Amino acid sequence: MLRGLAAFYQGIVIQRPWFSLLLVLALTIAAAAGLPNFKLDASSESLTLENDKDLDYFREIFGRYQSGDFLVVTYRPNEDLFSDEAIEDLRSLSDDLAKVEGVDSVLGMLDVPLLYSPKLSLTDLSAEPRTLMSEGVDRELAKQEFWQSPIYRDMLLSPDGRTTAVLANLKVDNTYLKLVKQRDELRSLFKKNALSPEQQLEYERVSAEFLAYRTEAAIRDKARVAEVREIVASYSDRAEMFVGGVTMITADMIDFIQSDLVVFGIGIVLFIILLLAVIFRQWRFIILPLSTCLITAVLMLGMLSWLDWRLTVISSNFVALLLITTLAITIHLVVRFRESYGEHPHWSKDQLVMDMVHYMLRPCLFTALTTVVAFASLVVSGIRPVIDFGWMMTMGLAVGFCIAFVLLPAGLMVWPLGDPKDNGDQSKAFTLRFSRFAEQRGTLVIVLSLVAAAVSAYGLTLLKVDNRFIDYFHKDTEIYQGMEAIDRRLGGTMPLELIIDVVPESEVATESSAEEDDEFADEFGDEFGDDLFADESGESESVYWFTTAGLSKVEGLHDYLESLPEVGKVQSLAIAYKVAKDVNGGSLSDFELAILRQALPDSINDVLVKPYLAIEQEQTRIAMRLVETSPDLDRMTIMNKIRDHAINELGFEPEQIHFSGMLVLYNNMLNSLFDSQIMTLGAVFIAIMIMFVVLFRSLSLALVAIVPNMLAAFMVLGGMGLAGIPLDMMTITIAAITVGIAVDHEIHYITCFKREFAKDGNYVATMHRSHGTIGRALYYTAITIIVGFSVLALSEFIPSIYFGLLTGGSMIAATLASLVLLPKLLLVFKPLGPEA
Structure with a gap:
């Protein structure tokens, strides 16, 4: 059967490369046609547990008290807040906000009842109270009331008396609540396999109707925030003003993520092009790997668009991860092709390409499978967007693997062979410095690894799960300043x-x-016993x-x-x-x-x-x-x-x-993510260990291989703890990323080491040869990804910066573990048997 598959592959990809390329092109065009339907989702459903009882309770309370969402506008005029001009400005602002679609009521210091200006008696409370706009109201008394009254203190007036808040209460979306209740009731029956055929059809109809309505609601929310911002901008020449509220945070997060996907996505691609050009210095080894990565991304995003699977805040790094994994495969293929061509310059193009495929198929396949295991922990999280992200990565890895082994070999077949730039001489390979260090400073390598493990273990004790939205933005951004103003001056966010x-x-x-x-x-008692x-x-x-x-x-x-x-x-x-x-x-x-x-x-x-x-x-x-800005929160x-x-x-x-409240739901989501990602790391490593045994056919070699993998993961997580970077919905997936990167390095290195060891049975010589061959591919991959993703440090969205830095940190940890610690462990424990 395997021979039949090999013959089929050779007949389609190697002997008919144009057919393969046209097939890939057709699939890419079909997928690209769905891209206009691509959507990002930052709704509450994308940030909560699917079966969370607190979510049902939240919706129940939401409907019972009709406590809808709200937008807050802070107003700090250039003149005195209680001057005629400022009050007239506030009245105009309130009227403008009241006209915004979806705003139910506007509440500010002009609208609230005054009970202490002057102080009312108990009998006076039954009469309609006065407001700041009522005739004859003493504004100084009203100011004191806003400052000192238990009703309005820390809500309407800042401690310095110069800033007030206007609250735009949004209408409770009862249609949304009705649809989500219907959907959840039917989904509960679906999970119990208790749906009748009629209920199954109703479930599909209601789910589709709810998703469509939620999409429309998100568009309306974004438009509402934009309209409020336009209103605020029209007053900016007369006052310092900011907009706040959960709806605004959601809209801004989507904008930041979309901006980063486009701007920094292009930046990452440009950096990758530059580095591939510096490393390989041949157009085919720039265009073919890059085309493989981009086509894989288009195929996956197009498929997600057609299926209406939406990227969320949690899965927004999906495209970047897809670039990493696919680029790693293509670099390994290119390095092997160049080595083979340098060693056998007289081979035909067919022989060179088939040697590349045959040499790299097994390690790349197991790399993909073990990386899937790392991301499989996401599927048990109980959070629908996270579950979807797990499946996205699984499918993305499969697509990336297939496209890499079709597009790159077929592309090499149609591209002129040219002169070999790599003559097979590895004596000057930069990576030999790592092998010489492992050989000559072996004790230091072990000591440093133990110290790194101890420090990482301490860092893990400091690692915490938290989610502070204000920390997602730079201090000089409008959204941060607005949230801080509300937080510090007007009672928290x-x-x-x-x-x-x-x-x-x-x-x-x-x-x-x-x-x-x-x-x-x-x-x-008797006279009024009938409840007068x-x-x-x-x-x-x-x-x-x-x-x-x-x-x-x-x-x-x-x-x-x-x-x-x-x-x-x-x-x-x-x-x-x-x-x-x-x-x-x-x-x-x-x-x-x-x-x-x-x-x-x-x-x-x-x-x-x-x-x-x-x-x-x-x-x-x-x-x-x-108070989000509270350091001890x-x-x-x-x-x-x-x-x-x-x-x-x-x-x-x-x-x-x-x-x-949403805070409770976010907290539940984070704890579930922590359990699924961190607490299941042990199970993930056991599963990877089993796959190592199958791949290497040696328990001792699998044990040696798993140690650097675990150290790399713990170094990154421990480093986060030491740096005070919390695990939140944006950084929680870093564990799976680190494990996936480290697994890639170990599998490729040990596969190469085994092949080289069979030549002379000398561990030290084998290590140097392995560093000169596969070590270069690992090094090239690391440099490309570290430098490429460093561009994210320029983002205004802090989670994007963390993702770039942590991805780079993961790659550094995995590369050092694979090129320094792993070789030393192989020299010490000799898992392939005694030397010849």
Whole structure:
């Protein structure tokens, strides 16, 4: 069978090269036709776990409280913020923002009710309150209220009194929530193989409808952010202004990624062309490898476009990884062809190309397969975009391997043979310096490797999983400055919600026992037993979270949250309680609180009560914003700290406390990625070890080969820990990248070493010959990729910089491990048997 495949390959690729090239060209054109449909996805679904229960809970809370997304515009005028000109400017700005499609309401210091300018009485609260735009309002009193009131402090006015925020609340997309609920219900049945034929068709229809709607929603979101920015730009001559919000961050991330894909993709290709020209100095060895890489990328991107598989923030480096893996294969093929031609200048073109293919097929095939194993850990992550990324890399490696072994040999067959530039003399090969160092400084190599392992192990203990969006951007970029302004002056940027359910009924009765002794309540108990103050919807005034017992507990937790340096603005029912006690001149009874809740006008109720109380579910909500720029911010730690304090110090039951928000979902996603990428590294190395045994047919040789591989991976991860670079959704795949690169080097080196060793059985001579042959291919690949990807250091998107630097670091670690440590281990342990 293998002979039949070899004969078929030789007949199609070697003997009919033009047919093979035209076939590849036709496939490339067909794939390229789909590129206009190529899409990037930065939706919440692309950054969350597919089966995350917290995601279902988040959507439930989202719909219940109608707490939609928002955009924040900061406004810092050139003149006094409370001057007539600035206030008129703010009014105009608010009106312009209100006209933007998708904006539900605009809230700023001109619109909020004033309760302390002057201070109202409890009975005054039932009347429609005044605002800053009302006639006769004392602006100095209003300024003091915005500064000191528990309602507006750290929300509307900066500490220096010069910056305010205008909040554009976006409409809750109930169509999106409805479609995603339908899709998730059917997907749950699909995973259980419980779909009927009719439900299967419905599942496919709803999935397609949801994907189409999500695409349209993303376009609308991007257009909305652009429109808001245009509005802000029209005021920039009169004030310093920034735009913030999760929607804005998402839109900017997509823009940065698209820009990097185009600008730096071209830059990387140009660097690769330059380096190939310097290394090989022949047009065919520039054009053919480059064409192989580009055609592989076009084929994969075209296929993804036709299948509507979308690159996400996590998989945005897919094209770059494809370039790396495909370029490595082509360089190995070119180096082998040049060596063979230099050694056998009288061979025919057929013989030279077939020798190249025969010599490199097995190591390249196993390199591809073991790299697939490295990326296979992504498939078990539970995150759909990450799973898709794993499959993308698997298919990309297969496509790159096939195109390399078709396009490059066929191209060499149609290209004039020319003169051999490589005469087979390896005595001056630069890589021999590595082999001489391994031979002459062997003890130092082992010691340095042990030190590197120890330092890496320490670095691994410092490695943390975190995701701070503000760290994705340079400090001089508009998005960073805007996020920092909101973070430092206006109460934080990253929203987090704390949802508290009512305590069991028996405990409510115990906590409310004081009410039974309330003489005022007893006096009116019989007369108002039929709930005189119930509203038309049947809501009772007896709502636990609006009683003194419930509000006192919420207030205690609210005050604790405000005391945490990582937490910015906190909003809850506690604010309404504080205001009510303040204007009343003391505490209120449950009866007075019930009357107050029913009597509040909508303008106050919509600000102080409605967003934080779900009467039917007997649930309250505390909304807070975390300070992203806080140097000590650790999301998991802060959530655990809040939960522990609520339970151990304030007496809440564990089942009462629930966190919600995109921060929780991102945190779950990162932990899942950490588990799938880092915690499964051991299983990945075992799988690679087994493949090494199959390839090398020697357990001892496989053990020797796996050591440099593991060291390279741990050096990169440990280096990240020492450098303080967190594992986040952009850097988490570096483990798979490092393993894939190191595996490539080890397989090629040991395959060559075995062949050379068979010639004379001398380990030292074999090492030098191997460095002079395959060592050059490894060195050329490393230099090309390190220098080519260094161009990413010029990006304005920090994750792109990290990717370029970490990829270069992975390549350096893998190259040193393969050309210095691996040879020394072979000399020490002699896994191929005694010398001849």
